[in-house]
Amino acid sequence: MSQTRRQQLAARFREFLPSESVVDQPTSLAAYECDGLSAYREQPLLVLLPGDVSQVQQIMRLCHEQRLPVVSRGAGTSLSGGALPHAEGVVLSLAKMNRILQVDQLSRSAVVEPGVRNLAISEAVKSRGLYYAPDPSSQIACSIGGNVAENAGGVHCLKYGLTLHNILALKVVGADGEIFEIDQRALHNDGYDLLPLLVGSEGMLGIVVEVTVKLLPIPRCARVVMGVFDSVEKAGDSVAAIIAEGIIPAGVEMMDNPAIRAAEDFVHANYPVDAEAILICELDGTEEEVLAQIELVEQVLKNGGAVETRLAKDEAERLLFWSGRKAAFPAVGRISPDYYCIDGTIPRKSLAAVLAGVRQLSEQYGLPVANVFHAGDGNLHPLILYDANNEGELEKTEELGSKILQLCIHHGGTITGEHGVGVEKLGEMCIQFSEAERNQFHALRECFDPLKILNPGKAIPTLARCAEHNAMHVHDGKLPFPELERF
Amino acid sequence: MPVDIPDVSIEDELRTQISAVAASGAEIEIIGGGSKRFYGESIEALPIDVSAHSGIVDYDPAELVITLRAGCKLAEVEALLTEQRQMFGFEPPRFGADSTIGGMVASGLAGPRRAYAGSIRDFVLGVKLLDGRGQVLQFGGRVIKNVAGFDVSRLMVGALGTLGIILEVSIRVVPLFETELTLAYEHESADQHIRWVNELGSEPYPITASLWHDGRSQLRLSGSEQGVRHAAALLGGDSIEAGWVEVKEQQLDFFDSAEPLSRVSLPPATPDLLPGNPQLIEWGGARRWLCGEVDVAALRDQLAGASGSLCAFRRHAADVPRFHPLSAEMLKLQRNIKSSFDPAGIFNRGKLYPGL
Numbered sequence: 001m002s003q004t005r006r007q008q009l010a011a012r013f014r015e016f017l018p019s020e021s022v023v024d025q026p027t028s029l030a031a032y033e034c035d036g037l038s039a040y041r042e043q044p045l046l047v048l049l050p051g052d053v054s055q056v057q058q059i060m061r062l063c064h065e066q067r068l069p070v071v072s073r074g075a076g077t078s079l080s081g082g083a084l085p086h087a088e089g090v091v092l093s094l095a096k097m098n099r100i101l102q103v104d105q106l107s108r109s110a111v112v113e114p115g116v117r118n119l120a121i122s123e124a125v126k127s128r129g130l131y132y133a134p135d136p137s138s139q140i141a142c143s144i145g146g147n148v149a150e151n152a153g154g155v156h157c158l159k160y161g162l163t164l165h166n167i168l169a170l171k172v173v174g175a176d177g178e179i180f181e182i183d184q185r186a187l188h189n190d191g192y193d194l195l196p197l198l199v200g201s202e203g204m205l206g207i208v209v210e211v212t213v214k215l216l217p218i219p220r221c222a223r224v225v226m227g228v229f230d231s232v233e234k235a236g237d238s239v240a241a242i243i244a245e246g247i248i249p250a251g252v253e254m255m256d257n258p259a260i261r262a263a264e265d266f267v268h269a270n271y272p273v274d275a276e277a278i279l280i281c282e283l284d285g286t287e288e289e290v291l292a293q294i295e296l297v298e299q300v301l302k303n304g305g306a307v308e309t310r311l312a313k314d315e316a317e318r319l320l321f322w323s324g325r326k327a328a329f330p331a332v333g334r335i336s337p338d339y340y341c342i343d344g345t346i347p348r349k350s351l352a353a354v355l356a357g358v359r360q361l362s363e364q365y366g367l368p369v370a371n372v373f374h375a376g377d378g379n380l381h382p383l384i385l386y387d388a389n390n391e392g393e394l395e396k397t398e399e400l401g402s403k404i405l406q407l408c409i410h411h412g413g414t415i416t417g418e419h420g421v422g423v424e425k426l427g428e429m430c431i432q433f434s435e436a437e438r439n440q441f442h443a444l445r446e447c448f449d450p451l452k453i454l455n456p457g458k459a460i461p462t463l464a465r466c467a468e469h470n471a472m473h474v475h476d477g478k479l480p481f482p483e484l485e486r487f
Numbered sequence: 488m489p490v491d492i493p494d495v496s497i498e499d500e501l502r503t504q505i506s507a508v509a510a511s512g513a514e515i516e517i518i519g520g521g522s523k524r525f526y527g528e529s530i531e532a533l534p535i536d537v538s539a540h541s542g543i544v545d546y547d548p549a550e551l552v553i554t555l556r557a558g559c560k561l562a563e564v565e566a567l568l569t570e571q572r573q574m575f576g577f578e579p580p581r582f583g584a585d586s587t588i589g590g591m592v593a594s595g596l597a598g599p600r601r602a603y604a605g606s607i608r609d610f611v612l613g614v615k616l617l618d619g620r621g622q623v624l625q626f627g628g629r630v631i632k633n634v635a636g637f638d639v640s641r642l643m644v645g646a647l648g649t650l651g652i653i654l655e656v657s658i659r660v661v662p663l664f665e666t667e668l669t670l671a672y673e674h675e676s677a678d679q680h681i682r683w684v685n686e687l688g689s690e691p692y693p694i695t696a697s698l699w700h701d702g703r704s705q706l707r708l709s710g711s712e713q714g715v716r717h718a719a720a721l722l723g724g725d726s727i728e729a730g731w732v733e734v735k736e737q738q739l740d741f742f743d744s745a746e747p748l749s750r751v752s753l754p755p756a757t758p759d760l761l762p763g764n765p766q767l768i769e770w771g772g773a774r775r776w777l778c779g780e781v782d783v784a785a786l787r788d789q790l791a792g793a794s795g796s797l798c799a800f801r802r803h804a805a806d807v808p809r810f811h812p813l814s815a816e817m818l819k820l821q822r823n824i825k826s827s828f829d830p831a832g833i834f835n836r837g838k839l840y841p842g843l
Contacts, residue, residue, distance in 0.1 A: 106685045107756040129689060151634050162632065164641075165609050180817065183794055186752035187601065187773040190796055190810035191839060192821050193608055196641035200634045217691040240549035246572055246662035286691060289714030345630040347550050377631040378550075417632035425635070432635055436622045441637050443827035447820060460636065 006045050009066070009090075013048060016058045021096070023047035032091050035076040035083040036138075039394060040423055044071065044085035051096045053173065053209045059092060060207065061177035069456050070175075072203040074114060074146030077138040079341055080422030082150065082202050082458060089456075092207060094145050100124050101210070108215045109168055109185065114145025114208050118152075121213060130215040133160035136418070137326065145208050151200030153418035155251040155325075158376035159284075160216070162418075164199040171210035172198065175449035185212060197444065202420050203455040205448040219284035222250065223294045224318045227279040227301035228272045228308040232256055235277035236351035238304030239375045242281065245300060247293055249376060250284040253325050256355065258370035259332070259383070260324075266331035269324035272308065279306075279375065280321055328372045329383065336368070336385035340397045344408030345379045345417035357407045358382050365400045367393075379417035380408070402428060421459045429459075430466035438466070490567040492559055494542035498623070498654055501537065505652070505833070506621035508533070514836050517648040519558065519590035522583025525801060526594050527647050527838045528809050537652055538587055544655055545629065548573055552612060552629050554657040557589025564588060568660055576604040576661040580735045589653045595645025598735035599696035599707070602755070602770035604661070607644045614640040615655035619829030629657045642824075648835040649843055650828040664709035667695070669731070670724035672704040677759035680704045681772040685756045688771060692718045696731055699768040700741060707731060734769070741767050744778050747803040749786075751775040753795035760793060776800075783807050810839060818843070 010024040023029055024046050033041040045068075050056045063070050069089025076083050085091050098115035105128055110121060118139040122131040135154035136142055142152065147163045148170065160166070169183040182194050198205055229235040235254055242249060255263065257276050264271040271278060281297055283290045294311065301309050312318040324331075332339045346354050355371060362369040368385040382404055386397040405415040405428045415421070415428040429438070441460040445452065461469070508515055514532040518524070537558055544554040548571040555564060561581050568574050578598030579591045592614075595607050613627030616639075627633055627640035643653055674680040680699035684706075687694065693714050696707035706722065707729065708715045719726070733739050742748065751761070755772035767776040787797050796811035803809070813821065822842050825832070837843070 104756070105689060106682075107754055108685075108688050151638070153632050157632060161605070161609065164638070165605060178816065180820070185754040186795055187606070187755070187770055188752045188796070190798060191813050191817070191843075192642060192824060193595070193645050194642075196608060196638040200638055205637075217689055219691055243549055243551060243662070246665065248662065285710075286693070286714050286717060288717040289693075289711045292711055292713050345628075345632045347547070347552075347630060349547060349550060374632070379632045412628070413630055414628050414633040414635050416635050417630070418634060420634055421636070429635065434624070436618075437624050437626065437636070440618070440624060440626075440639065440827065444637055444639070444824065447823040447827055 009068075010046055012062060013046065013059065017048065017050065017055060021049040021051065021055075023049070032073070032076070032085060032093070035073070035078040035081060037079055037081040037084070037422065037424055039388075040081045040084050042085045042087050044087070044089060044091045047091040047093055049093045049096045053171070053179070056092070056173045056207055056209050057177045057179065060173050060175065063090065063453055064176050064451065067451055067453060069453055070207075071455050072145070072149070072207050074143030074149070075117065075141050077142045077146065078150065078420060078422060079343070080416070080420040080424040082420050082422040082455070084423050084458075086456060094143065097209065103128070105130075107185070109212055110215055111210060111212050112144055114143060114148070114211060116144050118142050118144055118147055125215055126218070129218055131218050132213050133166055133216050134163050137329070144211050144213065148199050148208050148211055149201065149203050150418070150420045153374070153377075153379065155253060155374060157374070158252065159248050159250050164196055166214045167195065167199060167211060168214050169212035170195065170198055170208055172206035173209050174206050175451065175454050180206070200420070202422065202459040204445055204459055205454065219250075221287040221290045222282055222284040222318065223290050224280060224282045224312040224321045225294055225298050225301065226310040226321055227281070227304070227306040228275045228310075229277045229279070229305065230275065230307055232277040232355050233352040234305040235279050236348060236375065238279060238301050238306065239348060241300045241304050242297055245296060247283070247297060249281050249297070251280070251282045252376040253280045254278070254373040254375040255325060255328060256371040258368060259328050259372050262331040262335050262370055263324035263328050266334055267323045267327045269320050271324050275307075280325055325372065332370050332383045332385065337387040337389065340384040340386060340401055341419070342382045342384065342401050342404050343379070343416050343419040344405050344413055345377070346408050346411050346413035348375065348378045350411035350413070351375075354380065354407055354411055358404055361400055361403050361407070365396055367397060367400055374417075377417070378413065406431060423458055426461040426465055427469040429461045430469045435463065435466070438463075490563055490570065492541060492543055492563050492567065495539055496542065496556065497537075497540045501540065501617055501652060501654070502621055502623065504535065505617055505619070508833055509619060509621055509831055512831065514833050517593075517652055517835055519587035520560065520583060520585030522581060522586035523590050523594045523596065526596070529805070530835065530837045532836065537589060538585070540654060543567075550629075551631070551660055552657055553660055554629055554655060555588050556655050557587060557592070557653045559588045561586045561588060561591055569663070572663045573660045574663050575658065576610055577601050577607050578604075578735055579607065580737070582736065588656060592644055592653055592656050593646060593648045599698070599731055599769055602697070602773055603695045608641045610659045611641050611644055611656060612659055613657040614643050614653055616643065616650070617652040617654055619651065619831055619833050623654065627657065631659060647838045649825055649839055651834060664695075665711050666715050667707060667709045667729065668715050668719055669727050669729040670706045670708070670719060670722060671727045672706075672724045673702060674699060674704045675702050677762065677766060677768060680768060681756065681758065684771050692722065697769065697771050698734060700766070739767070741765070741776070741778060745802070746779045747781070747799065748801040749777040749781060749783070749803070750798040750800045751777055751790060751795060752798070753790065753793060757793055757795065760789065760795075787811055813840060
């Protein structure tokens with residue numbers, strides 16, 4: 001795309017946007033070349049930074065007229081390349097639209113612009129005794145608009161749900177620049193329920209310009225117990241045993257030995273470095289309830305074969321227990337030049353089998369893997385350690401990652417629990433979904449965006465892409481896991 | 488007594504049947520147990536009974552997920568869940584002994600706990616669907632966290648079968664509570680109740696249902712013995728025998744009437760817009776049942792201004808549109824969505840809106 005074309009388009013956008021809201025200098029555009037998945041990079045034609053809804057509408061009208069691809073972007077923390085720019089399109093950054101418009105104490109909701117950071121919502125309503133529950137690990141930085149696009153999760157999903165479960169209404173600018181709203185503040189809407197379609201649609205069905213979030217009362221009490229295990233299987237079974245007691249923990253996280261060691265070296269949380277697995281289980285609620293249940297959980301862990309249990313004696317120790325888990329990714333980053341985070345989900349009962357499979361693949365590829373696991377909801381994050389400076393190692397890592405995801409599908413799971421498909425998992429989508437199912441996704445997309453200008457090339461692979469993928473991955477005329485029964 | 492749910496698949500027969508219907512240009516009405524057939528517009532179409540498609544595909548209580556063929560009877564599934572000390576979080580009404588899982592999902596109707604635990608939509612994890620081309624499609628899965636592809640499975644909730652025949656559905660289940668307690672209070676006006684119950688929402692009380700009718704409020708508390716006892720001590724009120732099944736199944740005297748029954752949906756803290764009318768208010772103020780003759784069109788206009796809507800739920804005149812009208816643009820979008828699943832418009836056409 002020529003510099004002239006860039007200049008011509010920039011001039012068109014400056015007819016209604018302030019000059020500084022149109023980024024067209026290559027040096028400035030460089031900041032938008034990638035999101036959290038930095039292995040993929042592309043320079044967009046322009047980056048646009050609207051300040052309000054009407055500017056978003058004007059931008060979309062012009063893009064619609066020009067059939068320009070539009071990649072919307074929040075804080076750029078996506079781990080799947082969802083905000084990777086299109087070389088012949090614009091990046092629509094919602095970063096300037098970062099105001100909390102309204103907080104309603106009585107109905108426990110807040111209306112916010114898409115660029116508001118996840119954690120900023122909870123901080124703004126803390127004095128009212130309320131908070132916004134979903135807490136993806138990137139919550140300091142990630143924006144609510146991005147959370148909606150990805151249906152972001154977090155460590156408290158088992159009890160408090162995903163982004164979808166905590167959204168009451170959306171205002172959306174469609175591909176043609178017209179506004180539509182999905183309003184479920186009344187806990188119901190007649191007609192089709194479009195909220196689950198929009199939430200997690202990776203910017204392909206519209207530009208979210210206003211979000212009404214549900215707020216919850218801050219739990220009065222939170223306690224954490226840690227179980228130390230000499231096998232991952234016992235740790236996994238203990239999670240099932242806790243649930244069998246009728247307890248839904250606020251969070252249950254598991255780490256395997258390599259992850260424990262990396263975290264301990266980094267934050268000194270006093271983790272047992274010889275353990276094969278640790279479970280960190282948090283309960284929250286009223287003091288009476290939590291105190292009764294935490295004892296029960298500790299007993300269940302002991303019965304499940306924990307070689308040691310530790311009950312955090314105070315808030316400082318609770319945060320210390322969590323510090324290692326929350327720092328697991330950067331901790332792994334310290335011991336390896338690069339790491340690649342995988343995001344499969346599996347039925348919990350398959351944990352031991354999947355981890356054994358991951359270990360085998362890790363040995364086969366000669367790449368170490370550390371595992372952190374949202375054990376309550378089955379979301380597994382193997383972190384593959386590699387060095388991008390070694391010729392071919394990134395490709396090898398991606399292949400290993402793909403094998404791990406296929407293992408998740410094989411065990412009745414899914415290729416992405418919370419990071420999204422983006423550009424990263426298009427190939428695996430060809431395995432998880434049949435051609436007819438993928439066609440249905442494309443047909444739905446065209447209901448919202450007939451010209452296919454919103455985030456083209458992401459999330460849903462084209463027929464051609466799958467033909468290419470399958471040609472590459474069919475060996476001896478057989479697909480991997482031919483016996484595979486898709487859930 | 489162990490629950491015995493019939494294990495019969497008629498998937499192949501349904502596929503053949505739908506392919507033939509699609510080729511002939513006929514229209515069909517999907518029938519499960521028939522208990523919720525009153526809900527939505529009446530349509531003239533060939534009835535197809537899918538209730539024989541029954542069986543538990545997968546249920547491991549520790550995974551908190553159950554996968555069922557859509558013809559399973561709701562009553563039997565709930566009995567099975569109870570055996571495992573689990574339940575559906577959304578407290579679905581049956582409205583009849585034969586109601587099925589498919590009908591439960593398609594109608595999207597939920598009971599008193601919905602405002603506190605979530606809707607059916609929130610608990611559906613995956614579906615297997617027979618579309619209007621006679622294709623079997625699967626979306627979502629059997630795991631709680633899954634963002635691969637658009638979330639088509641949840642779109643089926645409340646779609647009243649207009650997008651296809653639900654063959655199987657995976658639903659998240661939750662543990663039974665250790666204990667429950669119902670408290671009653673005198674609140675003369677609906678507004679008193681609405682304000683009070685929404686103010687309570689800012690405190691972490693274990694509330695799982697609320698109700699106001701005829702000058703009296705009720706709250707249900709659920710959870711651990713200690714938690715419920717402690718909350719009850721703080722909340723005061725009179726402890727009473729629970730009647731939540733009657734609320735859920737609409738068996739209270741309030742519902743036993745020859746008059747039309749309307750369902751008014753509003754953001755929960757909205758003040759009473761219908762003073763003087765006989766009302767029963769649930770869901771912390773978000774669902775307000777109205778019994779009696781009303782000017783539906785005028786009331787819909789008034790409610791729309793307050794972000795609300797009205798569904799002509801039961802016993803309304805035949806010419807009253809059942810559901811709150813959509814804007815022209817939204818109707819067009821929803822018709823396109825229907826066409827993408829059901830291009831010839833064979834499934835329950837007109838059940839929701841004209842052409843939908």
